[in-house]
Amino acid sequence: xxxxxxxxxxxxxxxxxxxxxxxxxxxxxxTYYLFWYKQPPSGELVFLIRRxxxxxxxxxxxxxxxxxxxxxxxxxxxxTASQVVDSAVYFxxxxxxxxxxxxxWGAGTKLIIKP
Amino acid sequence: xxxxxxxxxxxxxxxxxxxxxxxxxxxEHNRLYWYRQTLGQGPEFLTYFQNEAQLEKSRLxxxxxxxxxxxxxxxxxxxxxxxxxxxxxxxxxxxFAGGEQFFGPGTRLTVL
Numbered sequence: 001x002x003x004x005x006x007x008x009x010x011x012x013x014x015x016x017x018x019x020x021x022x023x024x025x026x027x028x029x030x031t032y033y034l035f036w037y038k039q040p041p042s043g044e045l046v047f048l049i050r051r052x053x054x055x056x057x058x059x060x061x062x063x064x065x066x067x068x069x070x071x072x073x074x075x076x077x078x079x080t081a082s083q084v085v086d087s088a089v090y091f092x093x094x095x096x097x098x099x100x101x102x103x104x105w106g107a108g109t110k111l112i113i114k115p
Numbered sequence: 116x117x118x119x120x121x122x123x124x125x126x127x128x129x130x131x132x133x134x135x136x137x138x139x140x141x142x143e144h145n146r147l148y149w150y151r152q153t154l155g156q157g158p159e160f161l162t163y164f165q166n167e168a169q170l171e172k173s174r175l176x177x178x179x180x181x182x183x184x185x186x187x188x189x190x191x192x193x194x195x196x197x198x199x200x201x202x203x204x205x206x207x208x209x210x211f212a213g214g215e216q217f218f219g220p221g222t223r224l225t226v227l
Contacts, residue, residue: 037218044221047218097213100171102163102171103158108156
C-alpha cells in the first residue's frame with residue numbers, strides 16, 4: 001500500500017526551540033517524490049519542498065532542513081530556532097509514477113509555537 | 116499575480132441548491148486538481164485534469180459533483196443539490212506532470 005504517516009498529531013514548543021516533524025512513507029515504486037506543505041491559519045497550502053527518490057541529499061533552506069533516509073522510509077522536517085510565524089499545520093505527501101503523480105497525503109502535524 | 120486563484124472565497128447556500136466554483140491555475144501548468152478538505156483533515160483528492168481531459172475521479176465524487184476544464188485553462192466544479200455534508204473547503208491546485216502542486220486560497224462552502 002502507498003501511504004504517508006505523520007504520527008505526531010500536535011507539537012507545542014516555545015519560541016526559539018528546534019522542532020522536528022516526522023514523516024514515514026510506504027511505496028512499492030522506485031520512482032517517487034516526497035513533499036512538505038505548510039498550511040497556516042489563513043488556510044492556503046504553501047509548497048515547501050519536493051525531493052525525488054534518487055536524491056538522498058539533505059536540504060537546508062534558512063531555518064528549515066529536511067532529512068531524507070530511504071533506509072528508514074522517512075523524510076523528516078526540522079525547524080531551527082522556531083518562531084511564532086511557524087505555527088501551522090504541516091503536511092507530508094508522496095507521489096509516484098504509477099499513481100500518475102497524484103499526491104498521497106499524511107494526516108498533518110499541527111505545530112504550535114508559543115512566545 | 117501568477118498564482119492559482121479561486122472564486123468565490125466563501126459561499127453560503129441552502130441545502131438543495133446548486134453551487135459552482137471557479138479555479139484559474141498557473142497559466143503554464145497543464146494539470147489541474149480539485150481537493151476537498153474538512154476541519155482537522157488533510158486534503159482529499161476529488162479529480163484532476165491534464166489539459167482539458169479529466170483523467171481521474173475519486174470514488175468520493177458522487178454524481179452530484181461535476182468538473183470541467185473546457186479549454187484546458189480555468190476549471191469549474193459544480194455541486195448539485197447540495198447537502199450539509201458538502202460543507203468543506205474546496206481547494207484547487209495546478210502543476211506540471213510530476214511537479215509540485217501549487218494551491219489556491221480555496222473556496223469555503225457552508226451548506227445550511
